[in-house]
Amino acid sequence: MELDYPNMIASIPLFARAAWTTLWIAASGILLAGAVGLAGAFCLYLELPYLARPIKAYIEISRNTPLLVQLFLLHFGLKVDALPCAVMALAFLGGGYMAEAFRAGLEAVERSQVESALSLGLSHYETVRHVVLPQALISAVPAIGANVIFLLKETSVVSVVAVTDIVAVAKDLISLYYETAEALVMLVIAYLILLTPVCLAVWRLERKVKYAVFGR
Amino acid sequence: MSEILAVRNLRKSFGPHVVLDGIDFSVDEGKVLTIIGASGCGKSTLLRTINGLEAFDGGEIVFDGERLGPGTDWRRVRSHIGMVFQSYDLFNHLKVIDNITLAPIKVQNKRKEEAEEIAMNLLRRIRLDDKRNAYPRELSGGQKQRVAIARALAMQPRIMLFDEITASLDPEMSQEVLEALLELAATKMTMIVVTHEMGFAKAIGDDLLFMDDGKVVERGAPRDFFAAPRTQRARRFLSRFEYQI
Amino acid sequence: MPFSGAEILFDPANLARLGEGLIVTVRIAAISIVFAFLFGMVIGVIALSRSGFVQIPYQLFLQAIRIVPQIVWLFLFFFGFARLLGWNWSGETTGIVVFSIWGAAEMADLVRASISSLPAHQTQSALALGLARSQIYLHVLIPQAVRRLIPASINLATRIIKTTPLLVLITIVEVLKVGQQLIEAKILTNPAAAFWIYGLIFVIYFLICFPIAVLSRRLEAKWSAQ
Numbered sequence: 001m002e003l004d005y006p007n008m009i010a011s012i013p014l015f016a017r018a019a020w021t022t023l024w025i026a027a028s029g030i031l032l033a034g035a036v037g038l039a040g041a042f043c044l045y046l047e048l049p050y051l052a053r054p055i056k057a058y059i060e061i062s063r064n065t066p067l068l069v070q071l072f073l074l075h076f077g078l079k080v081d082a083l084p085c086a087v088m089a090l091a092f093l094g095g096g097y098m099a100e101a102f103r104a105g106l107e108a109v110e111r112s113q114v115e116s117a118l119s120l121g122l123s124h125y126e127t128v129r130h131v132v133l134p135q136a137l138i139s140a141v142p143a144i145g146a147n148v149i150f151l152l153k154e155t156s157v158v159s160v161v162a163v164t165d166i167v168a169v170a171k172d173l174i175s176l177y178y179e180t181a182e183a184l185v186m187l188v189i190a191y192l193i194l195l196t197p198v199c200l201a202v203w204r205l206e207r208k209v210k211y212a213v214f215g216r
Numbered sequence: 217m218s219e220i221l222a223v224r225n226l227r228k229s230f231g232p233h234v235v236l237d238g239i240d241f242s243v244d245e246g247k248v249l250t251i252i253g254a255s256g257c258g259k260s261t262l263l264r265t266i267n268g269l270e271a272f273d274g275g276e277i278v279f280d281g282e283r284l285g286p287g288t289d290w291r292r293v294r295s296h297i298g299m300v301f302q303s304y305d306l307f308n309h310l311k312v313i314d315n316i317t318l319a320p321i322k323v324q325n326k327r328k329e330e331a332e333e334i335a336m337n338l339l340r341r342i343r344l345d346d347k348r349n350a351y352p353r354e355l356s357g358g359q360k361q362r363v364a365i366a367r368a369l370a371m372q373p374r375i376m377l378f379d380e381i382t383a384s385l386d387p388e389m390s391q392e393v394l395e396a397l398l399e400l401a402a403t404k405m406t407m408i409v410v411t412h413e414m415g416f417a418k419a420i421g422d423d424l425l426f427m428d429d430g431k432v433v434e435r436g437a438p439r440d441f442f443a444a445p446r447t448q449r450a451r452r453f454l455s456r457f458e459y460q461i
Numbered sequence: 462m463p464f465s466g467a468e469i470l471f472d473p474a475n476l477a478r479l480g481e482g483l484i485v486t487v488r489i490a491a492i493s494i495v496f497a498f499l500f501g502m503v504i505g506v507i508a509l510s511r512s513g514f515v516q517i518p519y520q521l522f523l524q525a526i527r528i529v530p531q532i533v534w535l536f537l538f539f540f541g542f543a544r545l546l547g548w549n550w551s552g553e554t555t556g557i558v559v560f561s562i563w564g565a566a567e568m569a570d571l572v573r574a575s576i577s578s579l580p581a582h583q584t585q586s587a588l589a590l591g592l593a594r595s596q597i598y599l600h601v602l603i604p605q606a607v608r609r610l611i612p613a614s615i616n617l618a619t620r621i622i623k624t625t626p627l628l629v630l631i632t633i634v635e636v637l638k639v640g641q642q643l644i645e646a647k648i649l650t651n652p653a654a655a656f657w658i659y660g661l662i663f664v665i666y667f668l669i670c671f672p673i674a675v676l677s678r679r680l681e682a683k684w685s686a687q
Contacts, residue, residue: 064619064670068626069637069663076644077656116305116364119267120319120371121295130318134309156530157627167532174540184541187533195528 008182014169015190022165022194025083026155029090030148036091037098044099045106055099062096068157075161086158094151101147105140106132141209145202152198156191166190220245220375220406221266225275228261235261236272237430243375243423246404250411250421250438254453258430259410263377266408267297280374295323298368298376302383304360306352306367312339313348316367324371331370338366342396358389362396375406382413394420414457418442426450466653470661475643479658482639483665489553489635490622493560497621498614500561501568508573519569526566532627534559539631552633556625564621568614575609576602612681619670619677626666636662 040059043051062070070092075085109132117127159168166187173183222242228235235258243249251259264270266277268290277284284293306315316338317331326334339345342362352360361381368376378397382390394416401407401420411417417424417438424441426434428449434441445451469475508519526534538559543550550558579602587597629637640658647654 060671060674061667064623064674065663065666066623066626068629069659069666072637072640073656073659073663077659110303110305112301112303112305113307115269116299116301117307118290119269119294119297119299120368121291121323122319123291126322130322131307135307138309153530156532160630167536170536174536180540181545184537187536188529191529191533199528 003185004179004182007179008186011169011173011179011182011186014173015166015186018164018166018169019190019194021163022155022158025086025090025158025163025165026152029087029155030094030151032087032091033094033098033147033151034144036095037100038102040095040099041102041106044103059096059099062093063100067093067154068160071158071161082161082163085161086155086163090151090155090158093154094147097147097150098144101140101143102136104143105136105138108139109135138209142206145206149195149199149202152195166194218245219243220280221408222278223262223266223275224278226262226265226272226277227274228258228265228270228272234430236265238275239427239430239432241425241432241435243406243408245374245406247422248401248407248409248420249423249425250409250417251425251427252411252414252417252453253425253427254456255412257427259427260379262427263299263379263408263410266377267294267299291323295319295371296374298371298373300361300364300368300376300378300381302380304352304357304364306355306360306363308352311349311351312344312355312363315352315363316370319367320370334370334372335366338369339363341399342366356389357385358392361385361389361393365393365396365400369400369405375408376400378407378409378411380410380412382411382416414442414454426453428453466651467657469643469647469651469654470657478639478643479636479661482634482636485553485633486625486628486635486637489556489560489628489633490625493557493564494618494621496557496561497564497568497617500565502572504565504569505572505576508569509576523566523570526563531559531563531624532630534563535627535631552628552631555631556628556633560621560624563624564617567617567620571610571613571617572606575606575613578609579605608684612677612684615673615677615680619673622670622673623666636665 040055043055067089070089071085074080074089075082080088113131113135114127117131118124122130155165156167159165159171162168170183170187173179173186219242223239226236226239237258239258239262241249251262253259261270265272266279266284268284268288271286279293280296282288282293306312307318310318313332313335316335317326317328320326320331320334321328336345336348339348342365344359344362344366347355347359347363352363355363365376365381381397382393385393390413394413397407397409397416398420409417409420419438421438424434424436424438425432426441426445426447426449433447434445434450441450442454445454504519507515510516535555538550539552539555542548543555583601583605584597587601592600625635626637628635629641634642640662644654644658
């Protein structure tokens with residue numbers, strides 16, 4: 001099988017621009033998801049009245065429905081524009097996963113750590129800020145890292161709401177110009193370039209955390 | 217000698233279960249009070265009510281002339297009451313030195329250098345100054361517990377509460393922790409020591425409470441208590457230890 | 462506003478068509494899950510070997526499957542291998558093949574992890590009791606591994622189900638595609654059709670995945686408490 005290399009090289013700018021869109025959506029979606037997740041997990045941890053039920057319901061709904069259907073509902077059903085829709089859907093889906101990661105991290109900090117901080121005279125705020133949060137974040141690192149990779153991969157479906165991401169470019173090349181093999185090779189290369197550094201960074205961070213602070 | 221802590225008719229229940237059933241005692245400055253009793257007799261709960269980790273239902277606690285209760289600024293009171301727990305509970309994410317300086321810096325607003333100087337003096341006293349940059353996971357159980365004591369002492373408390381601090385240590389490590397306590401007692405630190413080590417209770421205390429079922433059953437000098445317990449319950453409690461050995 | 466027009470959901474003909482689409486979705490998911498579990502168990506047991514001849518291809522397979530998004534795998538098989546290599550696969554076959562391979566890779570890793578993470582002293586104390594190797598596997602290791610494996614593999618099943626909407630992109634007429642067709646037919650008379658149809662599909666997916674997720678969590682809690 002012979003690949004049309006000049007055409008592949010010619011398509012690089014298209015893929016580069018699309019990769020930028022993918023990254024931009026992923027980065028803002030993941031950051032928002034992190035914020036939503038941390039806030040949700042925190043409300044659950046502090047056992048705030050009235051909020052626990054809706055937050056738990058949100059976590060279940062976001063984790064038990066497909067991103068593609070969330071996108072369709074937001075874009076075609078609620079008429080949200082393509083780009084904000086992609087970011088919102090990713091944040092909605094990711095928020096549930098991130099909340100679970102942070103909640104598990106917070107629960108991993110033993111109650112007695114809180115008591116000994118309080119008994120030293122630290123206020124509740126200082127206890128959370130200096131004792132609970134740092135430890136919770138450290139033990140949540142592996143789960144958060146897995147979520148980041150998962151969400152970055154999930155970003156690959158946003159072309160269904162007419163966002164020009166890498167997949168959309170590949171689809172166009174296939175259906176308009178019949179450059180099927182070339183487009184698919186470029187698609188795989190584009191995802192390897194996007195995902196490999198992120199995976200390596202997450203693995204390194206995980207290993208660092210594993211050998212660092214924990215263990216009694 | 218002036219009285220620093222007085223507990224009068226203290227009562228507390230968890231649901232239908234009465235844990236503290238009218239406790240009375242007081243501690244004078246510079247003295248060591250030891251509390252013994254079977255597990256579940258309420259001695260840990262008693263310690264925890266003194267620094268507000270547990271609320272109480274009735275009676276009063278007077279610390280340094282101030283009645284403690286629902287309206288108390290626990291943050292300020294706790295900074296004068298040091299407490300050490302059975303499970304050490306060093307902050308896992310902080311180095312030894314930062315474990316000790318956290319509260320002086322955040323609560324007493326001490327400068328970092330000043331707090332570290334206090335911390336290093338304490339670490340030298342417990343002979344762990346070479347571990348200043350170690351993380352808790354690198355220490356043995358006994359070392360962790362000595363750092364936990366130093367951490368509480370760094371706040372320069374008026375009184376120290378020790379809750380079964382050797383209960384999760386093997387005998388050799390208990391020994392090094394108990395020696396640290398004896399040294400502390402020699403500096404005239406006021407202390408309440410809840411313990412299950414009878415030999416230690418005999419050696420360290422000026423005064424001893426024997427608790428059973430939420431009540432103070434006997435109070436007196438440790439030597440007298442162990443030589444001639446006055447009540448049936450105390451005799452039964454002590455005989456259990458003989459069986460164990 | 463899109464909040465009137467719910468009558469599209471009360472038309473039995475529409476519901477029947479959605480039902481047919483749902484059957485396609487469930488069929489593909491179910492067949493893929495069965496294949497994924499079967500192949501995954503075999504590959505996972507093989508992957509227990511520490512030999513480089515096993516570990517290197519196994520890790521390459523696993524990481525390749527994981528690093529490339531499922532949608533890209535679907536495209537590779539549907540547009541790439543099928544057309545370029547002359548395989549005349551239907552969309553449904555492609556979907557089943559891709560989900561089975563992906564699921565098998567994930568399942569294999571769950572199987573490998575659930576067995577290899579059993580503490581060594583379990584084997585040692587069984588040996589000390591005089592049990593034979595085969596007895597140790599049968600009575601000690603496998604029952605414990607299965608308890609770790611079942612909740613995780615149920616969880617994997619929900620992940621496969623949640624990936625099925627991607628099939629709409631390779632021309633399969635599953636529940637989402639039927640939804641699209643219904644909406645297109647009503648686009649002029651009922652502008653809110655998309656909200657109601659996609660809303661219903663959203664709810665359907667939740668009603669399928671949520672109970673399975675709860676089951677997985679219950680089993681995990683029950684068995685980790687013991």
